[in-house]
Amino acid sequence: MTEPLAIETRNLNKVYNSGRTEVVALREATLQIPKGQVVALLGPSGSGKSTLLTIIGLVIPPTSGQVFINGELIVDGSLAKTNLRNYRRKNVGFVFQKANLIPFLSAIENVQIAMELNHTSSFNARRRAAELLDEFGVLERSYDKPSRLSGGEQQRVAVARALANNPAVILADEPTAALDSHRAQQVMELFAKIAHEQNAGVIVVTHDHRYLEVFDAIFEIEDGVLRQRVAVVK
Amino acid sequence: MNLAFKDVRHNLGRFSLTAVGIGMMLMIVMGMAGIYRGLIEDATLVIDRIGGDLWVVQRDTRGPFAEVSRLPKTMVHRVEAVPGIETAREFVYHTIQRQHDGKPLRMSILGLSWPTDKGEWLPLVAGRPLAQNHFELIADQSLGFQLNESIQLGKEKYVVVGITNGMVSSGGDGMSIVTLSDSQAIQFDSVGEALRLERSARARRALDVDLFLKQPQLVEQLSQPTSQLPAVSSPQISAVVARIKPGYNIEEVQQTITNWGDVSVFTKPGQEDLLLQGMVDKARRQLGMFRALLTIIAAVIMALILYTLTLDKLHSIALLKLLGAPDRTILGILLQQAIGLGGIGYGIAFLIGQQLFPFFPRRVVITNQDLVQLLVIVLIISVLSSLLGIWRAMRVQPTEALMG
Ligand SMILES: Nc1ncnc2c1ncn2[C@@H]1O[C@H](COP(=O)(O)OP(=O)(O)OP(=O)(O)O)[C@@H](O)[C@H]1O
Numbered sequence: 001m002t003e004p005l006a007i008e009t010r011n012l013n014k015v016y017n018s019g020r021t022e023v024v025a026l027r028e029a030t031l032q033i034p035k036g037q038v039v040a041l042l043g044p045s046g047s048g049k050s051t052l053l054t055i056i057g058l059v060i061p062p063t064s065g066q067v068f069i070n071g072e073l074i075v076d077g078s079l080a081k082t083n084l085r086n087y088r089r090k091n092v093g094f095v096f097q098k099a100n101l102i103p104f105l106s107a108i109e110n111v112q113i114a115m116e117l118n119h120t121s122s123f124n125a126r127r128r129a130a131e132l133l134d135e136f137g138v139l140e141r142s143y144d145k146p147s148r149l150s151g152g153e154q155q156r157v158a159v160a161r162a163l164a165n166n167p168a169v170i171l172a173d174e175p176t177a178a179l180d181s182h183r184a185q186q187v188m189e190l191f192a193k194i195a196h197e198q199n200a201g202v203i204v205v206t207h208d209h210r211y212l213e214v215f216d217a218i219f220e221i222e223d224g225v226l227r228q229r230v231a232v233v234k
Numbered sequence: 235m236n237l238a239f240k241d242v243r244h245n246l247g248r249f250s251l252t253a254v255g256i257g258m259m260l261m262i263v264m265g266m267a268g269i270y271r272g273l274i275e276d277a278t279l280v281i282d283r284i285g286g287d288l289w290v291v292q293r294d295t296r297g298p299f300a301e302v303s304r305l306p307k308t309m310v311h312r313v314e315a316v317p318g319i320e321t322a323r324e325f326v327y328h329t330i331q332r333q334h335d336g337k338p339l340r341m342s343i344l345g346l347s348w349p350t351d352k353g354e355w356l357p358l359v360a361g362r363p364l365a366q367n368h369f370e371l372i373a374d375q376s377l378g379f380q381l382n383e384s385i386q387l388g389k390e391k392y393v394v395v396g397i398t399n400g401m402v403s404s405g406g407d408g409m410s411i412v413t414l415s416d417s418q419a420i421q422f423d424s425v426g427e428a429l430r431l432e433r434s435a436r437a438r439r440a441l442d443v444d445l446f447l448k449q450p451q452l453v454e455q456l457s458q459p460t461s462q463l464p465a466v467s468s469p470q471i472s473a474v475v476a477r478i479k480p481g482y483n484i485e486e487v488q489q490t491i492t493n494w495g496d497v498s499v500f501t502k503p504g505q506e507d508l509l510l511q512g513m514v515d516k517a518r519r520q521l522g523m524f525r526a527l528l529t530i531i532a533a534v535i536m537a538l539i540l541y542t543l544t545l546d547k548l549h550s551i552a553l554l555k556l557l558g559a560p561d562r563t564i565l566g567i568l569l570q571q572a573i574g575l576g577g578i579g580y581g582i583a584f585l586i587g588q589q590l591f592p593f594f595p596r597r598v599v600i601t602n603q604d605l606v607q608l609l610v611i612v613l614i615i616s617v618l619s620s621l622l623g624i625w626r627a628m629r630v631q632p633t634e635a636l637m638g
């Protein structure tokens with residue numbers, strides 16, 4: 001038997017009911033991402049990228065369809081097969097366009113908390129948080145609150161937090177929007193490295209076509225319809 | 235890592251101001267209980283200090299502290315003659331309001347039966363008991379008189395020879411202790427013109443009475459103070475306080491005197507109960523209502539504050555949920571903050587109260603029992619008032635972290 005896929009979705013549909021209008025955000029979205037691969041998700045605004053990411057991240061349920069993680073069926077339609085919040089805590093790392101940091105915690109505590117929620121001891125969590133911040137060049141800002149960090153610095157702290165628990169799945173929604181090209185390149189390469197070294201599945205939503213060469217596969221989505229680009233341009 | 239604490243430290247200014255506000259409110263709740271306790275202590279202390287085992291009062295009245303009671307002066311001797319009575323003394327008690335240093339001054343006057351009672355039983359904090367039967371006065375500390383100060387009451391000046399404490403009427407007025415005759419002089423003091431009119435009226439009435447026509451020297455007597463006129467003198471004392479000889483049964487002696495038919499007799503606990511049920515009970519219920527209301531208001535205000543504190547954190551709460559924090563973690567943050575706020579408020583209430591309550595015009599007695607009770611109430615309202623915020627926090631979806 002082959003190794004299970006890191007992420008697999010089957011026929012995901014998502015219909016938003018906002019008042020009287022129905023918005024179909026995803027139509028039969030099916031994808032397979034083997035372990036150790038980093039894939040890009042491209043598409044125009046409003047095409048359903050964030051929707052797909054939040055469904056895979058177990059944040060919202062699909063209207064129908066399945067999500068498998070590590071070969072295990074986690075979500076079947078609107079039915080959850082496990083405690084999603086616990087599962088998410090252990091297995092999913094998120095990075096968003098807007099660095100979503102907790103304002104009353106310092107940079108290092110923002111990374112630390114993700115691990116402490118996973119029952120890592122305070123001491124170990126602190127040590128690993130410092131290592132990660134160092135790796136992203138924000139160690140000297142460890143004790144500053146997010147409001148005192150630049151957008152790029154905040155984003156790097158957020159990336160550090162996403163990686164903290166060594167998750168099987170990393171989902172990044174336009175993570176490089178606030179970064180300069182050097183840092184953006186670094187973050188993209190880091191995602192690739194994590195995918196390869198930790199055997200994780202990584203999905204990165206991006207508008208930036210400059211870094212596409214780091215990806216193992218590229219998916220495109222338009223009006224909720226997902227398809228894999230056969231060959232990487234460039 | 236304690237998230238509740240980190241959040242509080244981040245919003246330290248607002249949190250502290252809120253705690254101070256809650257503390258002030260709790261201080262008032264605490265003070266209310268203290269004022270009530272003070273009422274009871276004051277009331278029982280006086281009865282305790284005065285000492286007697288039996289209180290003989292006018293039939294069907296409730297004793298000198300609760301209402302006006304009048305007994306003929308001879309009652310002392312009748313009581314003294316009852317088997318089992320060791321001592322009996324007159325008790326004269328009334329409240330007056332006079333000007334002192336340009337301010338209205340209320341005090342209760344307690345008359346001692348000179349020369350058998352010079353006030354030796356009073357706990358003196360300064361000075362001495364009475365040494366002469368006129369123009370000397372022992373004052374309760376709360377009246378604020380100085381030793382050797384002279385106080386104008388009626389037409390006479392009285393010298394403060396002693397200072398006592400704990401002698402406060404149930405209305406909160408400090409007591410002055412003088413001799414019986416002085417107390418009556420103070421009570422029945424009237425202006426010269428009124429006296430002159432009264433005397434001439436008496437003389438005119440005397441002309442219609444056989445007795446005065448037959449014995450003209452009696453007319454001389456009419457110009458004496460009212461209280462000293464033998465036949466027309468008003469009832470002069472409020473009560474008789476008696477002490478029982480050791481070995482006698484209080485209830486039996488009480489029954490004997492009650493059988494006379496013209497007086498009512500209370501034991502000391504009976505007198506205390508009357509005082510507490512009568513005058514203090516209304517005050518207690520009044521204060522109780524106020525306390526309950528304030529507690530509810532404090533809870534409502536706390537709920538609103540905790541709710542807004544929660545609203546400010548909704549994004550962080552959504553984010554924590556997104557990171558996979560279980561509900562119990564979020565519940566923990568909110569409850570810890572609520573209890574922290576209540577607890578710190580309670581501490582502030584206690585500290586400020588200790589500084590402030592001694593300046594209150596009446597005694598505020600904070601008992602440990604009341605403190606513990608209030609602490610429990612505070613913890614309960616802390617938890618209850620956080621429910622609104624908790625309800626909101628539980629409804630937050632992790633997706634809300636992704637918006638805005
Ligand atoms: N909570 C919601 N309620 C109703 N409609 C929604 C909701 N979230 C998204 N949509 C709609 O679903 C569609 C897909 O939205 P989605 O956020 O997935 O797009 P996107 O590809 O991430 O766009 P962008 O690049 O602008 O972030 C859009 O038409 C959007 O308006």
Ligand SMILES: [Mg+2]
Nearest residue numbers: 049050051173
């Ligand atoms: Mg989006």
